[in-house]
Amino acid sequence: MKIIRSIKEMQAFSLSAKRKGGSIGFVPTMGALHEGHLSLIRRAKKENDIVVVSIFVNPAQFGPREDFEKYPRNLKKDAQLCEKEGVDIVFYPSAKQMYPEGFKTYVEVEELSEVLCGRSRPTHFRGVATVVAKLFNIVSPEIAYFGAKDAQQAIIIRRMAQDLNLPLKIKVMPIVREKDGLALSSRNVYLNPDERKSATVLYKAVREAADLAKKKISDPRYIIQRMKQIIRREKCARIDYIAIVNMSDLKPVKKIEGKVLLALAVYIGKTRLIDNIIINV
């Protein structure tokens, strides 16, 4: 396994791999890798000749009062995990290289970026779309893998790839959870033991919603109300949003039918966690 830090070198590697007919599977990450990331890497390994994992804590997707500084970073541990999974290249660029002086170009996916998480994180998805477009152009993968935990992100990136005619496939892999249901996230390390216990409330609320939908309850307001009740029982939990939306435009549905996305963000203490489920009735 090789760690490449230079954009030029990464681009040259990809070009030469492509010329030899090798397909590149790409897993973009911010590091602090967990089993969720590893599930993407394993799938990429199965489906491609070469696997590239990028590790880049992208300043453009953090708001001014967010956790950019304290976001967990551990290249050594991440590299070991990648090596063990048979990753070929870890791409690890510096922020200075990715956003040099005079940088001015942003990719905006309108409407989809403004709702749900975009409401409390107004420049987040612009930062995500921009860095992912850059990484796609640097790595030029055949297939790029994303986790379903970041459901809105996955929908935005799919839209971007389609709208900008990026010649690649996006695959979205299932959420990986702890035994008690908590969705894996690099941010779970922020939780103290009490908060860690409370954090399971997101999944409890998600399960409740799924159960109600299975029982043919089709009124989203009723389901959201029940979820709120569950979450409010936890003292350190504060709801950012709960929404049941259309998969294509992320607009709230009036009735649950077909395939809809139920997504929520909840502060557990100071840590903002997200979870979601696709309901298909």
Next chain:
Amino acid sequence: MKIIRSIKEMQAFSLSAKRKGGSIGFVPTMGALHEGHLSLIRRAKKENDIVVVSIFVNPAQFGPREDFEKYPRNLKKDAQLCEKEGVDIVFYPSAKQMYPEGFKTYVEVEELSEVLCGRSRPTHFRGVATVVAKLFNIVSPEIAYFGAKDAQQAIIIRRMAQDLNLPLKIKVMPIVREKDGLALSSRNVYLNPDERKSATVLYKAVREAADLAKKKISDPRYIIQRMKQIIRREKCARIDYIAIVNMSDLKPVKKIEGKVLLALAVYIGKTRLIDNIIINV
């Protein structure tokens, strides 16, 4: 020569050409080809194995009260010109294919898009950057060719290609002019015979500025004043802007030294024309 109308087919062609090691030179146009375009095509032909010319009147770069509807279109004539120059592929997509229902992604090059022509055409460069990013992803050229007449466009596209790490080179070729100095433009057909004569005033003003700079006059305000005097002599001319700016950030310079861009836009009757010169003292 082949005319390709399908994005998928174009993308497949490019991929297969790349696999065979062929380099693609790309000339994106809105059709209504003139000697300016042909000079780009000839250069592309010299420097690449394959030449692709796109013809697409891009709705996203026209404002609501601009000339999208009446912009000259003549595929047959354009195709004949391309064929004569040895173009391999004319890529001619429909607007419906380029901007399908649900399209939401735009590429924005901040600051550079808001000044000069961007001031009177506020969404123009967003439309340009977006369609060019799309075309680059569809055609995947090694080199793309642009005309120096659209100086701001060229600077924005260079910035975009660099910021988004697009793996290609941008080449900007000199302005081609009529014998009387008028810069070639597809919009020149809008001019009636009187306006056609008046239109030479843009180049006259540009020449005057260049002469003054050569005489070591370094105050941009003085030069702009002299240009205004020249243009105001023409009854049907109305100045949109005249600016002397830095090549990197398009901000007005206080003193003419080194390499600066002198750019202007002038309405001749209802037709908005642009011209520019790079002054290097």
